[in-house]
Amino acid sequence: MTITTTVSRVVGACLLDARERRMMLPEQPAELLGTDPRTLLALEDGRLEISPRALTELTALYRYGHAQALERLLAGRPDWNGKVRDREPGHAQRLAACARSSGRVRWWSTVYLPAPLQTRNYARAMGEPSPTGPGASRPAVRNAVYVLDSGVIQHGGATPRLMAEQLDHLLSLLDSGTDIRVAPGAQVDPQPPLHVVELALPAGRVLACPNREGVDYCASGRLAFHIDAALASTDPRSSRDALVRAADSHRARTALSPTAPAPTESPADVH
Template identity: 30%
Template sequence: MTTRTPGELVAVTYLAAARRAVGANRRQAARAAGLPAHVLYRLERGSSGLDLHTATRLLRAYGITSVQDIEAVTRLLRTPDPAEGMQRDSGPGSRERLAACEKASHTVRWWTAFWIPDLLQTPEYAKAAVRRVLLDSAPGPVPLGLRSLSRRGPRITLLVDEFVLKRPIGGPGVMAGQLAHLQRLVESGAATVRVVPVDCGIPPPGPHFAELHLHRTLVYVDESLGVHYATEPPDRSRHRAHLDVLEAAAASPQESYDWIGRARAALGHRQS
């Protein structure tokens, strides 16, 4: 395995998702990009690095040809500034790249104080949530093909602030539908949802961040202002420490399921 920056992990994962989206296997994709098949295999398996030239050829082979889209991806391959601590993904497609990383992860653990994560949203909630002002580069809802979950998807744990369940994004009807969707995800085993009570005594560490176990690497994602990525050793990760504290303070899965049901019923009363 080659050591990769957070940006390179994101770019490689997104390129693999783009290949699958056009229905090409690795041999077909490599031929379309003018690359030896073993180069693409090693790249997606993590045993070789991704350079700007190869990334551009693959993007064009997958039908991603606009200058802005290509620049947004190749920018991820530049060496991050150590002083910044995290690597920012900005510009067109940043939400799609994040969704690709979430779906490709072995596990995903989210904390949210403001909104339900993209991968768990209903279409109606997504349309309303995209208008949130905290994200300065969200171009629109994540395509449904990326948002949908399958049984072979990541193991998901959502740590959600109590107030998120009460905030009727899109109106009571839309929010009630979103909460019903969360309950179905829990019932199907696609996600574990834990509600963090307001009175737990822990100040929110931030509005929205996640821990992804992606390609044998722990990647931390901060969506406070745009999308920022970092990789840190588990024993030195402030992000992991925050998530551990929140998970310890959260209600049990069954208590949380019942909590969502009560919030959904309260929204129903507001509609009547």
């Protein structure tokens, strides 16, 4: 899969999400473009490359606030390893739009929790306000599995109260049907990025690597192996047990320091 195809799928997913949020049927934007709805759906699926003119007209119709970011993404050149970088403001919201447009999402995290699973206090400590509604009873993305390296839930020795609250939230998400797995440790060497997100978009898979500066998108390939290896090492029961043990451990540390001040360090910085 070429990087052009990858970007087309990402941009198309964002446009699909924008249209659905405006509660428009495909016929209205297709008429604006002077084409039939099937062509519009092919653009949204990423099966057709979208022209700058069509992108401008559709984003104006949807009153989409990320139009310039999508224009730069379309015009972006891949780096030496085939990734195209989204560094514009709102990159987390665009990744969330891709996740909502995906039939399946597999998210693996090796250092700190994925944004959709974060409580508000955890997100605040990380300095990464979540676009997906942290602290909600269930993340906005359906058909998702979140795979956490065991260190993700064990970090935060200086922030036990925050981490106990966060882990209780993960357990409540499990009870509401969210698929959360805890892998026993790093499965491969060298380590992959902090997050690897596999998006099963309509026309095929795309890999995303979000970080604090932005999101890197690439064709699904080598990085998907990391998710496969992490999933193969765990199961729902052992994952729940690991979350319960970690929550109990953080609560025990909280009992030893009941007047601990609010954390100034993020949970991922404290081992």
